[in-house]
């Protein structure tokens with residue numbers, strides 16, 4: 001299974017003069033959460049980790065090889081991305097969209113086979129979307145669309161998942177279901193990096209955390225070492241109360 005590393009990585013946030021170089025080792029089986037306020041650079045980091053945006057300095061490596069040296073198709077098999085708010089202009093059904101996850105495995109113009117269809121159907125079942133398989137994407141609710149994005153990556157079955165706010169638009173049941181699905185992917189030996197705005201989801205589901213500050217400062221490590229109330233209060237510029245529920249910390253914003 002695949003691991004992702006960054007060496008001396010400074011992401012290219014427009015107008016930011018510097019930033020702490022990131023030396024991350026995201027090993028198979030780990031669940032990394034990226035936390036930070038609006039504008040801290042979380043999405044920019046995800047795009048950089050996906051090879052869609054050049055770093056200002058440093059590099060990203062997948063299984064020890066610089067992303068820049070991997071072929072696009074190889075990368076598309078090994079790295080899956082769930083990004084915020086896709087605006088799909090061309091009409092497609094939910095099933096057709098999930099099947100896009102198989103494209104990195106097909107030759108140009110090759111039709112999907114029974115195995116590809118079976119994977120897509122299983123992913124739609126898993127995301128509770130089977131009853132919507134024939135629906136046009138444009139007719140879906142925000143949460144349903146988000147689950148289609150996740151189903152597409154599940155169909156793709158990459159070794160590394162990059163998910164920008166994977167619980168965006170989801171109700172409580174689906175938030176927990178999706179975090180459970182992502183944890184299961186990690187338990188199967190995949191690497192996972194996700195941006196989260198919900199500190200409590202991060203506290204419950206992440207094994208490691210990266211805190212990104214708006215000035216480019218950053219710190220990272222095992223989740224329990226990062227979930228320090230004073231650091232989180234500085235991160236969000238927001239006083240917090242920390243209580244313990246079932247042995248895990250729960251953070252509540254103070255007025």
Ligand SMILES: Nc1ncnc2c1ncn2[C@@H]1O[C@H](COP(=O)(O)OP(=O)(O)OP(=O)(O)O)[C@@H](O)[C@H]1O
Nearest residue numbers: 013014015036037038039040041042043044045195
């Ligand atoms: N094309 C661009 N031109 C100018 N500024 C940009 C551009 N793209 C991003 N930025 C700025 O870079 C900064 C980081 O943006 P980014 O989307 O990575 O933040 P984020 O941490 O994901 O924020 P959020 O929590 O709001 O999603 C923001 O201040 C944003 O306005």
